[in-house]
Structure formats: structure tokens, C-alpha cells
Amino acid sequence: AQKVTQAQTEISVVEKEDVTLDCVYETRxxxxxxxxxxxxxxxxxxxxxxxxxxxxxxxxxxxxxxxxQKSTSSFxxxxxxxxxxDSAVYFCALSNNAGNMLTFGGGTxxxxxx
Amino acid sequence: EAQVTQNPxxxxxxxxxxxxxxxxxxxNHEYMSWYRQxxxxxxxxxxxxxxxxxxxxxxxxxxxxxxxxxxxxxxxxLESPSPNQTSLYFCASSLRGRLATQYFGPGTRLxxx
Numbered sequence: 246a247q248k249v250t251q252a253q254t255e256i257s258v259v260e261k262e263d264v265t266l267d268c269v270y271e272t273r274x275x276x277x278x279x280x281x282x283x284x285x286x287x288x289x290x291x292x293x294x295x296x297x298x299x300x301x302x303x304x305x306x307x308x309x310x311x312x313x314q315k316s317t318s319s320f321x322x323x324x325x326x327x328x329x330x331d332s333a334v335y336f337c338a339l340s341n342n343a344g345n346m347l348t349f350g351g352g353t354x355x356x357x358x359x
Numbered sequence: 360e361a362q363v364t365q366n367p368x369x370x371x372x373x374x375x376x377x378x379x380x381x382x383x384x385x386x387n388h389e390y391m392s393w394y395r396q397x398x399x400x401x402x403x404x405x406x407x408x409x410x411x412x413x414x415x416x417x418x419x420x421x422x423x424x425x426x427x428x429x430x431x432x433x434x435x436x437l438e439s440p441s442p443n444q445t446s447l448y449f450c451a452s453s454l455r456g457r458l459a460t461q462y463f464g465p466g467t468r469l470x471x472x
Contacts, residue, residue, distance in 0.1 A: 249401075251401075254399070260452075269448075280460070288447070288465065288466050289463065289465050289466065290366035290449060290463040290466075292460055292461075292462065295460050302465055315396050325399075336396065336401055336402065338402075344390075344455070344459065345390070345409060345415070345460060346404060346407070346418075347392070347402075347404060347451075348404075348418075349401060349402040349403070350401050351401045352399075352401050
């Protein structure tokens with residue numbers, strides 16, 4: 246069975262601070278994909294990134310960056326210079342090798358205060 | 360516009376009254392799936408479908424049924440809803456099941472009294 250753990254249930258920061266959201270996963274598959282989704286207060290789920298298990302390069306997209314470390318089974322997400330609009334629940338997710346099961350972590354609620 | 364739609368968006372019902380939540384996608388995706396979201400538990404997969412007439416159980420299938428008669432539609436059926444099925448439900452689809460990115464509908468908030 247696969248598992249995703251987001252140990253931080255809630256984080257509060259002040260605008261312009263950097264913040265890192267942790268994600269640790271467990272899987273027996275050698276091929277898998279990791280995802281981050283954002284759920285703003287409006288409730289929809291917004292896809293942010295997909296990373297496959299063979300690509301350990303870090304990725305940066307504007308203020309967002311992701312650090313994938315296979316050795317520690319972690320896929321952490323950093324927001325640089327946070328903004329109020331970043332306030333949301335963020336989910337890390339893991340897809341199994343067959344691609345038919347997507348396992349989510351419990352989510353981290355990020356509150357960015359002005 | 361490429362999208363996944365769900366109806367209704369909000370529903371309050373009573374225990375035992377059969378209901379159906381519809382899900383439709385206009386992207387010609389083979390793969391569709393249903394999830395429920397509960398506080399602290401993230402999203403948990405209920406059922407998924409790799410293609411027309413092919414459905415399979417996810418992590419929490421008890422109390423739910425699905426069907427996939429057409430590629431674009433994947434309704435979720437609660438034949439006898441119970442209060443523990445009060446939740447936020449999401450439908451998702453992707454171009455192909457294997458490792459593809461899933462795109463989610465807007466969600467259906469269901470309350471069973």
C-alpha cells in the first residue's frame with residue numbers, strides 16, 4: 246500500500262516570508278509520480294506540478310519550487326516571498342505504477358497574513 | 360473550454376434516499392475517478408474507471424456505485440445514503456490512467472441528515 250504524509254496540518258506566515266510545505270511518501274513501486282495540488286478557499290483543486298520518480302531535478306516556477314529527494318522519500322514545496330493569495334490548502338499526492346490510484350496526503354493549510 | 364463538470368454542486372438529503380451525482384468531461388479522457396474529501400484525511404479514492412464499461416474499487420468504495428456507459432460520463436450513485444457519507448466529493452479525469460495528471464471537477468458538497 247502507498248501512503249503520503251503531510252505532517253504540517255496548518256502553517257501561518259506573514260506576507261513575504263518564505264515557507265516550505267513538507268511531503269513524505271511511501272511506496273513499493275520503482276516507477277511512480279508525485280503531485281502537488283492547491284485548493285483555494287473557493288474549493289476547487291488546482292494542479293501545480295507532476296514529477297516522475299526518475300527525475301530528481303529540482304524545479305522552479307516563479308515563486309514556487311519543489312525539492313524531490315528519493316533518498317528520503319520526500320517531495321517538498323517551497324513558496325518564496327509568500328503572498329496573501331497563496332493562502333490555501335495544499336495537497337501532496339502519489340500515483341501508483343499502474344496509474345490508476347492516486348493517494349493524497351492529509352493536506353497543509355497555509356495562511357498568509359498581510 | 361476543457362473542463363470537468365459535476366452536478367449538483369450542493370445537496371442536502373435524508374438517510375436512505377437514493378441519489379446520483381453526475382460527472383461529465385469534455386476532454387475525451389479515458390480515465391475517470393471519484394474522491395471524497397474529509398477534514399484531516401485529504402482525498403480518498405472511491406471508484407475509478409480506466410475506460411468505458413471498466414470500473415474498479417478505490418480505497419473507500421463501500422456504500423457507493425458507479426457506471427461508465429459513455430466515455431464522457433461517470434455518475435456516482437448512493438443507493439441508501441447514510442450520515443457518514445456527508446462529505447465533499449470530487450470527480451476527476453485524465454487522458455490516460457497511467458501516470459497522467461488528473462483534472463478535477465468543482466466538487467459536490469453532500470449532507471446526509
